[in-house]
Amino acid sequence: MRVYLTAFGCAVRRYSTYRAATFAGVVTNSVFGLINAMVLLALFEARPQINGYDATDAVTQVFVAQAVIGPIAIFGPPLDLSERIRTGEVAVDLLRPVHPVLWWLATDLGRAAFSTVFRSVPTFAVGMAAFELALPADPLRWVAVAAAFALAVLVGFALRYLYALAGFWLMDTRGVHAVVFLLAPFCAGHLLPLTLFPEALAGVLRVLPWASLVQVPAEILLGKDSLPGGSTLGGLCFQAAWAAALLALGAVLTARATRRVVVQGG
Amino acid sequence: MAERTSPGPAAGGRAAWEPAVLDRRPRSVTAYPRLAWAWTRALAQYPVSLAMLTFAQACTTAVELLAVVIVFGHAGRLGGFTLDEAMLFYGLTGTAFSTAHLLIGTVDRLGEHIRRGSLDTVLIRPVSPLVQIATEEFSPRRLGRTVPSAAALGYALSVLDIAWTPERVLMVPLLIGCGALICGSLWVTAASVQFLLTDARELVSSVTNGGWALTEYPLAIYGRDVVRAVTYLVPLAFVSWQPALYILDRPDPLGMPDWLRYASPAVAAAAVAVAALVWRTGLRHYRSTGS
Numbered sequence: 149m150r151v152y153l154t155a156f157g158c159a160v161r162r163y164s165t166y167r168a169a170t171f172a173g174v175v176t177n178s179v180f181g182l183i184n185a186m187v188l189l190a191l192f193e194a195r196p197q198i199n200g201y202d203a204t205d206a207v208t209q210v211f212v213a214q215a216v217i218g219p220i221a222i223f224g225p226p227l228d229l230s231e232r233i234r235t236g237e238v239a240v241d242l243l244r245p246v247h248p249v250l251w252w253l254a255t256d257l258g259r260a261a262f263s264t265v266f267r268s269v270p271t272f273a274v275g276m277a278a279f280e281l282a283l284p285a286d287p288l289r290w291v292a293v294a295a296a297f298a299l300a301v302l303v304g305f306a307l308r309y310l311y312a313l314a315g316f317w318l319m320d321t322r323g324v325h326a327v328v329f330l331l332a333p334f335c336a337g338h339l340l341p342l343t344l345f346p347e348a349l350a351g352v353l354r355v356l357p358w359a360s361l362v363q364v365p366a367e368i369l370l371g372k373d374s375l376p377g378g379s380t381l382g383g384l385c386f387q388a389a390w391a392a393a394l395l396a397l398g399a400v401l402t403a404r405a406t407r408r409v410v411v412q413g414g
Numbered sequence: 415m416a417e418r419t420s421p422g423p424a425a426g427g428r429a430a431w432e433p434a435v436l437d438r439r440p441r442s443v444t445a446y447p448r449l450a451w452a453w454t455r456a457l458a459q460y461p462v463s464l465a466m467l468t469f470a471q472a473c474t475t476a477v478e479l480l481a482v483v484i485v486f487g488h489a490g491r492l493g494g495f496t497l498d499e500a501m502l503f504y505g506l507t508g509t510a511f512s513t514a515h516l517l518i519g520t521v522d523r524l525g526e527h528i529r530r531g532s533l534d535t536v537l538i539r540p541v542s543p544l545v546q547i548a549t550e551e552f553s554p555r556r557l558g559r560t561v562p563s564a565a566a567l568g569y570a571l572s573v574l575d576i577a578w579t580p581e582r583v584l585m586v587p588l589l590i591g592c593g594a595l596i597c598g599s600l601w602v603t604a605a606s607v608q609f610l611l612t613d614a615r616e617l618v619s620s621v622t623n624g625g626w627a628l629t630e631y632p633l634a635i636y637g638r639d640v641v642r643a644v645t646y647l648v649p650l651a652f653v654s655w656q657p658a659l660y661i662l663d664r665p666d667p668l669g670m671p672d673w674l675r676y677a678s679p680a681v682a683a684a685a686v687a688v689a690a691l692v693w694r695t696g697l698r699h700y701r702s703t704g705s
Binding site for chain 2 (some may be wrong): 166167168169172173175176179180183184186187188190191194196198320322323324326327330331334339340344345346
């Protein structure tokens with residue numbers, strides 16, 4: 149356990165050195181938040197209610213989506229693992245007396261933790277300053293929001309771990325990453341809340357794992373009954389189930405990949 | 415601008431290498447296509463990756479278009495414009511920005527070059543540094559965004575009820591060209607910030623990609639203040655907003671002067687001049703990291 153805590157701590161320190169980049173990230177996320185919010189405000193001015201969402205709900209979801217970009221890395225970057233598979237450095241990782249999934253999880257959680265404090269919080273604060281957001285008064289709901297956020301980070305990691313793992317079979321995962329980092333924001337309700345999508349499409353996207361990244365946490369914050377199971381608890385269970393399933397799949401595939409790995413070169 | 419702690423070779427004017435590198439315009443004109451072709455051939459060695467990356471770029475456009483369709487599908491009209499008219503805005507912006515992205519987008523890697531010290535290598539070669547960085551990993555995959563955007567533009571121009579006059583027919587390509595020039599200048603100007611802030615690549619993105627996202631919709635929906643800012647401060651209004659108003663022959667819904675729609679060429683020229691000035695100033699004050 150201690151080794152994972154150390155890996156976590158090292159990751160926090162590693163990311164804390166990129167200060168200008170972190171600041172630039174907050175600015176970019178805020179700018180896109182403002183743009184998306186203005187588009188949706190114009191839309192809701194034309195139609196005040198769409199599928200149970202009003203303007204405040206939509207703007208809140210926009211800033212939830214922008215705030216979680218850093219921790220869940222919905223647009224990337226990929227885990228370092230994918231590059232290490234391509235270069236063969238993964239052979240060294242496999243020699244370590246740690247489980248690869250937990251090792252990479254520990255380092256990614258370190259990155260996410262730093263990102264939460266220095267990217268998510270300031271970005272969301274910009275949203276709160278610029279617009280009226282729908283924030284719950286009930287402290288219990290804030291606990292649920294925190295849990296949903298943590299589960300989103302877990303699902304975000306598990307997905308990126310699986311994308312990177314594809315490298316064991318494909319060698320070069322740049323194409324895979326280009327496609328998934330593009331489709332994920334769309335499927336997650338990041339680009340637009342899934343609430344606005346045509347019903348059939350939204351129905352499909354709502355059961356896919358990507359919904360756990362933005363749509364479900366946002367709806368838990370907003371207290372919507374369009375959540376899986378119609379309640380906050382249902383939403384959390386949905387996220388937890390995907391996190392467990394994807395992490396388990398990651399562990400199984402890691403075992404299979406390591407049996408077939410051939411590192412070429414010296 | 416950059417502070418100097420000690421007088422360098424550039425303090426009193428141009429450094430020794432500069433006339434040779436920056437003043438050879440004809441060389442840049444021939445060097446650009448050559449370097450671009452070399453990079454294209456290099457990337458074509460991985461045809462599957464190239465195909466997938468091109469596909470991903472096309473998907474980006476498709477996904478964004480879908481978002482526009484969904485938003486307009488709910489609203490009917492937004493800012494006084496219909497979905498078909500929105501396609502015109504989307505197409506103009508997409509064509510201009512993706513052309514600039516294709517031709518000069520990699521300039522936002524400047525910070526990476528400075529950090530790794532590879533800008534020094536670039537500077538000793540007898541080709542304009544801007545051309546070298548802009549052609550780096552030049553990839554036809556970026557056409558994956560230009561083609562669908564141009565298709566959206568073509569669709570809008572064909573279905574909309576436009577009063578075609580010879581003047582309008584000539585103005586459309588001119589306006590698109592000016593839009594692409596403005597976008598390219600924006601890219602270079604924003605990227606030059608990295609001469610001061612090496613890690614600021616994402617800041618560049620907030621101006622370039624942010625501008626792209628902003629102008630995909632008719633600017634009227636953002637209100638008067640935003641439109642003023644992107645008319646007089648950062649000339650994004652001349653990428654899609656003013657050209658579309660001209661093509662549709664609409665009065666400006668925000669009451670801005672009508673002559674603005676004819677100002678695109680002048681604005682483009684000014685934007686290029688500013689970009690050139692900023693880039694050259696940055697380059698003159700560049701100090702190697704020494705690594």
